[in-house]
Amino acid sequence: MTGPPDDPDVWDLVVVGAGPAGATAALAALRARPGLRVLLLDREDFPRDKSCGDGIAPHVLEVLQGLGAGDVLDGWTPLHRLELSRGERRVEGRMARPVWVVPRKVLDARLVDHAVAAGATLRRHRVRVLRRAGASYEIDGGVRARVVVGADGAHSAVRAAIGAGRVGRRALAIRGYAPTPEGRHARQVIRYGERRQPSYAWSFDRGDGWSNVGYGELVTGGGDAPTRGLLLDQLEALLPGSVPGGTEWRGHHLPLSGWRWGREQPDGPVLLVGDAAGLVNPMTGEGIYYAVATGRLAGEAAAAALAEGVPAGAGARHRRATRRLLDGHLHHTWLAARLSRYPAVVGAGIGAAGRDQRVFDTLVELGLGDGRITPRLAAGLATGLARK
């Protein structure tokens, strides 16, 4: 199905937001049905920066390889080592699969290029109003769409327009770039803090002499959100030397996932993905994998619903597919995030990971995108707590 030639502003699919979730949704829809008319809107021109730790899980690469976009990481160095610590407790080990640290200015622009090469039209536009207009949706009184994907991030206008409500739990984090000091080369370093748990500082080596450094913590919603100064002080206290040489500081909210996903996704032709869908790992703040995974599912759901001539069926299709992929994992990350509010549990987890490589691997997998709390991890935690 394509828009009538005399009405160029009726699109099969309009994707609002061209971050990883939106660009992947556009790309996936066009790979499923190359003839679709897909419009990708973003309030900014690309390349653009985005506040992020830039940590790219191997799961992200898998999704993008499946869409012919695995080259977005080309030229960046894979990292194999991870160091976790809290106070005196520390573990350092080799991850089962590498991760990458790629500035979002690079990653997002490359993904957008893939979407455009597949046939999407990219337009700079800040979406403010989305409303139903007969069988389609109208955006800011102009563009019309049979299906809309809301990929517009943590403060999503699309999510607000369909009344999906705000994401309950949030974190706030700041990141900058600093020269990689001796001792933090070729690794991801995470140091847990003392404030609202889970809180931690990170230093992720990009492999080009610079590291992405930052600090984030839970926001309670009681009007006492941490200031920029406090976030930077925490970073400097946990990873000394990061702040003085740092540059390009940028903070942002992280909408954390809950026990399950789906209540926010109504039936109908408007689909939510990535941060707009409230999908950020509540243990680690990782969200790029969920963004590309749900972007892909939404693009495919939109293409299938349009092929059937029932665009309004896309929402239920997307909800089912996303639940199938993520629900089990979300239960486990929800529980793990609750447990890691207790410093003793974090310490026990670090201790258990130091004694047992399989526990280390399980913690990495839980934090990145597809893990579960295994009986072995539970036993390791119990042993650690009993010893304490």
Ligand SMILES: Cc1cc2nc3c(=O)[nH]c(=O)nc-3n(C[C@H](O)[C@H](O)[C@H](O)COP(=O)(O)OP(=O)(O)OC[C@H]3O[C@@H](n4cnc5c(N)ncnc54)[C@H](O)[C@@H]3O)c2cc1C
């Ligand atoms: C400090 C920090 C560190 C993080 N570290 C990591 C990490 O190391 N690894 C990881 O996996 N995740 C990390 N995350 C989370 C990750 O950044 C997000 O989960 C990810 O960016 C979500 O992608 P997205 O495409 O859903 O949204 P975004 O990347 O936020 O993209 C949304 C896009 O929508 C556009 N937009 C917004 N509003 C509108 C509008 N009204 N109209 C048009 N366009 C609009 C924006 O310009 C933007 O391009 C971190 C987050 C923060 C804040």
